[in-house]
Amino acid sequence: MDVLFSHADAVLMDDAGTVLKDAYVEVSGKQIRFVGTKRPEGFSGREIDCGGKVLMPGLVNAHTHVPMTLMRGYADGYDLQTWLNDYIFPAESRLDGRAVRAGTALGLAEMIASGITSFSDMYYFCDEIVEETVAAGLEANISRGMTNFTPEFDPKTHSGYLETRRLAEKWNGYQDGQIRIDASIHGEYTSGPALWRCMADYAMEQGLGMHVHLSETKAEQEECIARHQLTPAAVLDRYGVWNTRAIAAHCVFVTEEDIALLKERGVTAVHNPVSNLKLASGIAPVPRFLSAGLNVALGTDGVSSNNSHDLFEEIKLAAMLHKGVSHDPRAVTTLEALKMATVNGAAAQGRKAGKIAQGFAANLILLDFDRPHLAPCHDVLSHLVFAARGSDVVMNMTAGKIIYENGTFQTIDLERVLWEVRHYAMQKVFG
Numbered sequence: 001m002d003v004l005f006s007h008a009d010a011v012l013m014d015d016a017g018t019v020l021k022d023a024y025v026e027v028s029g030k031q032i033r034f035v036g037t038k039r040p041e042g043f044s045g046r047e048i049d050c051g052g053k054v055l056m057p058g059l060v061n062a063h064t065h066v067p068m069t070l071m072r073g074y075a076d077g078y079d080l081q082t083w084l085n086d087y088i089f090p091a092e093s094r095l096d097g098r099a100v101r102a103g104t105a106l107g108l109a110e111m112i113a114s115g116i117t118s119f120s121d122m123y124y125f126c127d128e129i130v131e132e133t134v135a136a137g138l139e140a141n142i143s144r145g146m147t148n149f150t151p152e153f154d155p156k157t158h159s160g161y162l163e164t165r166r167l168a169e170k171w172n173g174y175q176d177g178q179i180r181i182d183a184s185i186h187g188e189y190t191s192g193p194a195l196w197r198c199m200a201d202y203a204m205e206q207g208l209g210m211h212v213h214l215s216e217t218k219a220e221q222e223e224c225i226a227r228h229q230l231t232p233a234a235v236l237d238r239y240g241v242w243n244t245r246a247i248a249a250h251c252v253f254v255t256e257e258d259i260a261l262l263k264e265r266g267v268t269a270v271h272n273p274v275s276n277l278k279l280a281s282g283i284a285p286v287p288r289f290l291s292a293g294l295n296v297a298l299g300t301d302g303v304s305s306n307n308s309h310d311l312f313e314e315i316k317l318a319a320m321l322h323k324g325v326s327h328d329p330r331a332v333t334t335l336e337a338l339k340m341a342t343v344n345g346a347a348a349q350g351r352k353a354g355k356i357a358q359g360f361a362a363n364l365i366l367l368d369f370d371r372p373h374l375a376p377c378h379d380v381l382s383h384l385v386f387a388a389r390g391s392d393v394v395m396n397m398t399a400g401k402i403i404y405e406n407g408t409f410q411t412i413d414l415e416r417v418l419w420e421v422r423h424y425a426m427q428k429v430f431g
């Protein structure tokens with residue numbers, strides 16, 4: 001059914017940061033058909049009066065590992081390498097498809113209720129992740145995180161490579177692009193040149209995006225330079241990894257040369273401030289990315305190092321952190337922080353979304369501004385960045401369909417999901 005949002009304060013996410021007061025936004029099918037201050041003629045469908053509410057594009061979580069909700073709050077107080085090798089990898093070795101399904105559905109519920117309409121994921125058991133995402137109604141770019149810990153790499157027998165090929169054949173472009181499959185290299189430190197070349201060639205040949213963890217820790221950067229006499233960004237470039245639309249998650253330790261290279265290749269740097277702080281990795285030089293003209297998006301990373309999927313926390317930190325580091329109150333502006341969470345994330349995914357404009361995807365969220373912590377309101381953008389929380393979201397429309405409204409999930413049985421997490425997945429993974 002077509003939907004007309006009326007009397008909304010509409011945050012268009014154009015370059016001027018326009019907030020259109022008392023606006024009408026008409027949705028037809030999966031797209032926005034009309035935006036203006038006059039009622040569109042001839043509308044028939046459902047009208048939603050948005051008085052007291054703010055309408056904005058749905059948020060894009062550009063780097064996560066959704067099933068890791070199962071490890072929320074597990075193993076605090078370690079750096080990345082200790083956390084991964086001693087806690088996360090052993091727990092993940094006990095996962096099965098049913099546990100991944102439960103963790104995914106839980107993460108999807110959390111994202112839907114906090115205003116995310118699209119996400120880029122890197123994990124495994126990807127069929128289960130895709131099926132749960134399709135059922136929940138979110139959009140996603142899904143990738144199989146590829147690792148290879150031996151010097152040999154044979155694409156004819158490597159399970160991750162074979163799974164990526166099968167996933168792409170089965171799901172890429174599914175339901176008008178609701179699902180896209182990206183290629184993935186988990187990271188420089190978990191794989192080698194033969195895999196990089198193979199994945200880069202495959203992504204180019206199939207027109208797939210690429211999703212990589214890059215320069216997350218100081219140790220990763222230094223060990224790569226010792227191994228290859230090049231930074232991770234530079235060595236991956238030698239094998240063509242950045243020749244397609246690519247996401248580089250973290251970029252905490254990239255050099256000036258790396259930033260110039262990523263800009264030249266059109267790579268999106270995904271900033272994950274909460275995860276980088278929790279794992280004591282560091283702070284990505286985001287103002288340098290912005291001044292170099294790099295596309296910067298935001299991600300929560302896995303909930304296991306966050307510990308939530310609330311992207312409003314990332315928006316606030318992205319806007320605040322760099323002011324404190326640089327002593328410059330304009331280091332990242334409110335509009336820049338909001339762009340990272342919307343239109344920049346959509347660009348990273350290769351989607352025409354993230355703006356309220358005619359012809360863009362009808363991925364829209366409503367926030368209730370009649371809440372004590374949002375009154376009074378001098379500046380809508382400022383409130384969205386510094387005062388709003390995921391729990392202020394009262395409606396999530398993805399691809400023209402309302403999947404969450406006033407606390408009710410339309411596509412997810414939360415009670416069943418919580419039962420599966422508590423009574424199946426927890427027993428399976430943690431005993």
Ligand SMILES: [Zn+2]
Pocket residue numbers: 063064065213249301302
């Ligand atoms: Zn990650």
